[in-house]
Amino acid sequence: MQQSLLNIARERRNLVLGLVGAITIVNMTVFLTASSDGGRYIGDISRIGTVASAVVVSSIIVGRQKLSGLFGRAYLSLAIGLALWLAAEIIWGYYELGLGVESPFPSIADGFWIASYGPFAYHVFSTAKFFGKGVKKHTIMIVSAAGAIFLYFYVQAIIGVSELEGSGALESLAISIAYPVFDTIIIIPAVLMVTNAGKGQLTSIPWIFIGWILMVVADSLLGITAVTNFTGETFPITMTYNATYLCFTAGLLWYNRLFIMSDKKLAK
Amino acid sequence: MMQHSVDNTAVLRQAIDAAIESLGGPIHKTITWYMNNKGVFSDSKKIDIEFFYSNLKELVGPGAELIMEETWQHLEKQGIAGQNFEPSSSALEKIQKVLKIGERA
Numbered sequence: 001m002q003q004s005l006l007n008i009a010r011e012r013r014n015l016v017l018g019l020v021g022a023i024t025i026v027n028m029t030v031f032l033t034a035s036s037d038g039g040r041y042i043g044d045i046s047r048i049g050t051v052a053s054a055v056v057v058s059s060i061i062v063g064r065q066k067l068s069g070l071f072g073r074a075y076l077s078l079a080i081g082l083a084l085w086l087a088a089e090i091i092w093g094y095y096e097l098g099l100g101v102e103s104p105f106p107s108i109a110d111g112f113w114i115a116s117y118g119p120f121a122y123h124v125f126s127t128a129k130f131f132g133k134g135v136k137k138h139t140i141m142i143v144s145a146a147g148a149i150f151l152y153f154y155v156q157a158i159i160g161v162s163e164l165e166g167s168g169a170l171e172s173l174a175i176s177i178a179y180p181v182f183d184t185i186i187i188i189p190a191v192l193m194v195t196n197a198g199k200g201q202l203t204s205i206p207w208i209f210i211g212w213i214l215m216v217v218a219d220s221l222l223g224i225t226a227v228t229n230f231t232g233e234t235f236p237i238t239m240t241y242n243a244t245y246l247c248f249t250a251g252l253l254w255y256n257r258l259f260i261m262s263d264k265k266l267a268k
Numbered sequence: 269m270m271q272h273s274v275d276n277t278a279v280l281r282q283a284i285d286a287a288i289e290s291l292g293g294p295i296h297k298t299i300t301w302y303m304n305n306k307g308v309f310s311d312s313k314k315i316d317i318e319f320f321y322s323n324l325k326e327l328v329g330p331g332a333e334l335i336m337e338e339t340w341q342h343l344e345k346q347g348i349a350g351q352n353f354e355p356s357s358s359a360l361e362k363i364q365k366v367l368k369i370g371e372r373a
Binding site: 065072133196197199201259260263266 | 289292293297329331
């Protein structure tokens with residue numbers, strides 16, 4: 001058994017190193033090509049590739065685990081949410097790679113992104129029952145208050161800097177506000193799970209909840225650029241999304257290898 | 269550490285299994301495998317609930333509390349838990365108390 005525990009520690013270290021390595025390689029490629037002609041395309045392809053990696057692993061988990069129990073349902077929801085993200089990223093990429101135009105805002109992709117919040121919320125809130133045991137009430141209050149304050153000022157900022165005009169302006173602004181509202185709903189339990197982490201051989205790194213925090217950072221930056229018609233470099237946002245998707249993939253790999261061990265491993 | 273050799277042991281084991289199973293079949297297999305390797309279920313007639321809890325916590329951290337609560341709920345459904353408890357009592361404390369009473373009976 002001691003050997004098994006050592007293996008968990010080794011697996012964790014390897015996964016952390018693998019994640020850092022993957023984020024570095026992907027994002028260095030995005031960074032180094034950002035100012036080139038193909039920079040935008042590489043950014044699009046990198047996001048499609050990184051989110052696709054999460055979709056593949058989540059599908060494997062659903063296939064192995066089926067729908068049994070709290071985690072069976074939670075990981076199916078996560079897989080659905082990730083598939084919706086992939087669809088959104090492909091649509092976004094199609095505008096730029098296929099049609100050669102900048103992706104409009106809002107677009108069909110936003111429909112997929114907004115729709116993904118339902119299954120993601122189910123995943124976060126149902127797994128929070130497991131990972132969130134023992135969170136103190138005052139911590140919940142502080143994090144919730146911080147989330148509400150962030151939302152208030154962020155929405156104010158979005159309205160304040162919005163330069164959208166025309167018939168669809170209100171719709172665009174509404175969608176810009178919907179993202180931080182949904183993000184806040186998800187980031188509050190995500191932050192609480194991160195504050196409650198560090199315990200348990202299998203649960204010490206809350207990979208997917210860390211991914212959510214990165215996602216909110218990326219969404220917040222993207223929201224501001226969308227409503228300000230920002231024309232500068234957006235590669236830092238792409239890099240943050242890549243880190244997010246890869247963090248999800250790492251969490252899914254961890255779950256697939258150690259939470260739902262194969263019969264072959266269990267027979268050892 | 270306190271050990272329990274009571275009729276309730278089989279019911280407790282069923283309740284623990286049902287609680288872990290509620291997380292999902294494959295996770296149930298994994299957790300049971302870890303517990304077996306730690307010798308938690310090595311004696312089919314006795315379950316050391318404190319030993320089980322400490323190993324569970326070492327494995328799944330805060331998730332151990334959910335499993336203990338689920339175990340308690342299954343015991344309640346089985347009619348084993350017909351006691352009055354302090355509202356602040358943890359699931360572990362309640363299970364320990366029920367087992368102690370069963371041990372004396």
